[in-house]
Amino acid sequence: MIGKILGKTYVGIVMLFLYAPIMVLIALSFNASRSRVLWTGFTLKWYTALFHSNAIMKAFGTTMALAFLSAAIASVIGLLAALAIYSMKRRDYKIMLFFTNIPLLNADIVTGIALMLWFVRFLPLGFSSVLMAHITFNIPYVILCILPKLETMDIRQFEAARDLGANSAYAFTRIMIPDLIPGILAGFFMAVTMSMDDFVITYFTKGAGVNTLSTLIYGEIRKGIKPEMYALSSVLFLLVLIILIVVNLLTGSEYKNSERR
Amino acid sequence: MNRKKIQVLSIPYVIWIIGFTVIPLLFVFAKAVTSPQGAFTAGNLIAIFDPVHRKALFLSIELAFISSILCILISYPVALILRSSKIRNKKIILFVMILPMWMNFILRILAIQMLISKNGLINHFLSLLGLGKISIINTEAAIIIGMVYDYLPYMLLPVLNCVLAIPDDIIEASKDLGANRFTVLTKILIPLSLSGIGSGITMVFVPSMTEFVIANILGGGKIMLLGNVIEQEFSVTMNWNLGSGLSVTLMIFVLLTTLISGRTVSETDKGFVI
Numbered sequence: 001m002i003g004k005i006l007g008k009t010y011v012g013i014v015m016l017f018l019y020a021p022i023m024v025l026i027a028l029s030f031n032a033s034r035s036r037v038l039w040t041g042f043t044l045k046w047y048t049a050l051f052h053s054n055a056i057m058k059a060f061g062t063t064m065a066l067a068f069l070s071a072a073i074a075s076v077i078g079l080l081a082a083l084a085i086y087s088m089k090r091r092d093y094k095i096m097l098f099f100t101n102i103p104l105l106n107a108d109i110v111t112g113i114a115l116m117l118w119f120v121r122f123l124p125l126g127f128s129s130v131l132m133a134h135i136t137f138n139i140p141y142v143i144l145c146i147l148p149k150l151e152t153m154d155i156r157q158f159e160a161a162r163d164l165g166a167n168s169a170y171a172f173t174r175i176m177i178p179d180l181i182p183g184i185l186a187g188f189f190m191a192v193t194m195s196m197d198d199f200v201i202t203y204f205t206k207g208a209g210v211n212t213l214s215t216l217i218y219g220e221i222r223k224g225i226k227p228e229m230y231a232l233s234s235v236l237f238l239l240v241l242i243i244l245i246v247v248n249l250l251t252g253s254e255y256k257n258s259e260r261r
Numbered sequence: 262m263n264r265k266k267i268q269v270l271s272i273p274y275v276i277w278i279i280g281f282t283v284i285p286l287l288f289v290f291a292k293a294v295t296s297p298q299g300a301f302t303a304g305n306l307i308a309i310f311d312p313v314h315r316k317a318l319f320l321s322i323e324l325a326f327i328s329s330i331l332c333i334l335i336s337y338p339v340a341l342i343l344r345s346s347k348i349r350n351k352k353i354i355l356f357v358m359i360l361p362m363w364m365n366f367i368l369r370i371l372a373i374q375m376l377i378s379k380n381g382l383i384n385h386f387l388s389l390l391g392l393g394k395i396s397i398i399n400t401e402a403a404i405i406i407g408m409v410y411d412y413l414p415y416m417l418l419p420v421l422n423c424v425l426a427i428p429d430d431i432i433e434a435s436k437d438l439g440a441n442r443f444t445v446l447t448k449i450l451i452p453l454s455l456s457g458i459g460s461g462i463t464m465v466f467v468p469s470m471t472e473f474v475i476a477n478i479l480g481g482g483k484i485m486l487l488g489n490v491i492e493q494e495f496s497v498t499m500n501w502n503l504g505s506g507l508s509v510t511l512m513i514f515v516l517l518t519t520l521i522s523g524r525t526v527s528e529t530d531k532g533f534v535i
Contacts, residue, residue, distance in 0.1 A: 007342040007345070007346070010338060010342060011339055011343070014339055015357075017413075018413065021369060021372030021375075022361055022364055022372060024375060024376060024382060025368065025371075025372045025375075028375075036375055036382070037381070037382050037385040038385075077273045083270050084271030084274075085271065088268060092268075099278045102282050103282060105467070105515065107468070107470075107471030107515050108468070108471065109491060109492065110289065110508045111285075113289060113491070117288040118284055118285040118288050132281060135281075136277070136281040136282065139274065196365070198366075199367055199474060200473075200474065204495070214365060217367045217371065221374075225371065236364070237364050237365075241363070244356075
């Protein structure tokens, strides 16, 4: 009994450690004064200020455009690559996975520097260089979300469709794609969140003039953080929470389907 | 199915790998073995033995090591407690535990800075209680707190997944054969969860060792990790060759870590809980 209580207390303390800083940020976004320690009343003025700040809104737009564009392009390249890798013989399969793992395992700082050294050769650093960098680190996440789905998929259904006269494109879109949709969506949203969260690689490849939310906040830390940033962090957290719940519902319903089978 | 036809689909990805993974890394190697004037030199690689750089490297390894150990020490009991609890939907608990890592990385460090800074919330409460102030901001301890806070979910996820997946039958069998709780822990649970701990170490140690943002924000810019040295070579000193040389050294240590902990990124990693 005592062990149980101790256990619950321990898990509670770990939860507190994980959530206290986030809760403080969210609380401060509703704090009337600029004080970082004193509660002086409830306000929504930082939220309205947030939407009137040009720098923040511009960075928000850049972040979102980057996240969804890089995730979409990475999803297409990644889906095609996953299908190809799945059909490869063992040796080629391993080689492809090795290269897929490089951006995941390598230090962000090295990936960022490497891309920057390469980009400065042929293109001005800016939105397009950051976009290419984000696609680069997003593709592996997409592949690693889709590949397990392919491996557990019942390929006989596809072959049956072919035997019954469907051409491969038709059989692919009608049989395989519906089975793969949860994996593709999981990979896509994974890529979106990875792109939104990235700082280091963006920092090295962005050049002057372009800012994502991460780099904007980093630049402001030295000057002193404005309360608008707390409001922004709460909005971002809510946004990611919604994305995660949607993705979970999508993949969750798929689990139920496979159980029914 | 026609394998050859399907493998054509990998062409865009292969081009992408060559163009954006292989060539950029070759550029780093090329810069690392040349001087700014373009002559061949090993100086940028040997530069790691320079006292300043060596100190930064050792400090990076030390802080990453301490952070990894702390993450294991925090995560493992959580996994054991959840395993023995009767909660039916453990996936939800797991989801809630790793949710904070989806908060923007910079904002999370910022939040830690606000809590532990000299006029921060913790000191405010301590003074309300009439206790003395803590001054850990701008110390190595602050950086470790930041690293543990930032990367704990990376350890929690694989360790929890691994411990919760151990079948009850094995534990029952060992108990029937006379094993006490300590034996069950050391001979069954820990050996069977080593793979989770291994991937957790990779996921915590590598980013901690290569970190420069946490050290900049929580270390007050005075404590130099190897990541900070490299970042400065690229943004302040503008010696890209030296920066590349140090990056290659850093990559060697990253490679060693992944080889030792013996894991590549797999389904136990970030995000695959969804």
